Amino acid sequence: MQSDLSWSRRSFLAAIGAGACAQAVGAAESPAPGAMKWIVGYPAGGGADFVTRVLAAQLGSQMKQDIEVVNMPGKGGTLAAGAAARAAADGRNLFTADNGILVYNASLFKTLPYDPDKDFALIGFMARTPLLLVVSPKSGFTSFEQILKASKAGRTPPLQYASPGEGSPHHLAMELLKSQTGLVATHVPYRGTGMALPDVVSGKVPMLVVDLAGGLVPIKSAAVVPVLSMSGRRVTQLPDMPTVPYDLTGPLNAYATVGLVAPAATPMPMQERLNAELQTAMRVPEVSRKLNDAGWETAAADATLLRAYMAAERAIWPALIRNRGITVAQ
Incomplete structure (x- = not known):
């Protein structure tokens, strides 16, 4: 969502370009032996699940690892986020985190089973719709x-x-x-x-x-x-649909966004290996085609893009939630 940080399509594309040039540094380190687990906080068949399964299949092929996608829906993804935060930080545990997990929930819920600032290592931006x-x-x-x-x-x-x-x-x-x-x-x-x-x-x-x-x-x-x-620009698949009115009292650039995170204590070499693999997967033509055809904008970028994107989100949504008195039952 656009904020005072002006997270426009231009800055999004610029960040994609910067991220695409980023290279993992340090010694590559593989996850611990055994199948990897990738948690999704929403039901199978949903948007976040679709993105996760497309990328899990590609990452598994690249890394020669079995990756099990585990759906843990409930309470706006907070149950899954709590489980992901407590998972072993050995490179085998991944989590699909969206705007809600990283931005909204801290303002919507009185208590959370995780800390969005302390419990996750940001691996990379995946997609937005x-x-x-x-x-x-x-x-x-x-x-x-x-x-x-x-x-x-x-x-x-x-x-x-x-x-x-x-x-x-x-x-x-x-x-x-x-x-x-x-x-x-x-x-x-x-x-x-x-x-x-x-x-x-x-x-x-x-x-x-x-x-x-x-x-x-x-x-x-x-x-x-x-x-x-509500994204502030024309949608390629629906070119005749109007964008937001010009007489708004503030910016509106609304997306559902998903990124890849891991438990906070995941060693940096493993984080870098996972990001490098994610960037490689995002650049595979068949992967980007599947996601784009399904309505997702993709980016082969490092954690910097995800961090900046969520910072832009935090500049506007917590205040909206507070000012309009929006809450979610525990």
Whole structure:
């Protein structure tokens, strides 16, 4: 998400270029013998799981290692994050960390089973997917301007919008859009995009915030209608979809993002080996094609990009969560 640090597409691409030139230093060190475990804090079949499995297959081939992907969904990924933080720091334990794990959860939850600043070694940036506002074909809306006008007309009950969950990047992006436009809409959280889509398609809930990776298929099939890219730029796969309005009171550049981390005590040579392998995997044409086709923007970059990206996220989202009183049940 864009902040005062101006994390725009230009700076993202510049960081990719810088990361692509980075080389691992120090003596290469292999993980301890035995199968590697890669934890994902979300259900199988979701976006984070898809990225993880594509990269796990490639990394396993490169490193001649068996890599087991373990799904541990629950409580916004915090259960998995706690398990990953406590895992042995021997290079065999990996974790897919998203915006929520590294940025949002510290502000959303009263207590966490992990410390996002102290418990993880950042290995590298993997991918991000833009967030979109889509509507039901039965809603009668074809543009964000229509939605905004209708929401301010004193409708009873107010307009509703669905998201994949309380405290998700999708939920927070819509709350930021509301704060910047005066949009009036009530949040209806679901347990994943798959659970929300039937109610949106049927018109029970008129709007849904979806990431491109999860929304591309229903958009292409006309099950839902895209009305706004919340990423601040045109989406290549949907060139006719408008970007955010020009009269926002602040920046809005909303993505769901995933990076690779390991337990904090993982030795630096192992971290460097893992990053080098990750960069190699990200540059494999078949890997980038699979991810790009599924709606993900990829980057072959080191931990510097992930660290900078999350710093930009932290410059805006904790304040939004605090100012709008957003919490998630423990």
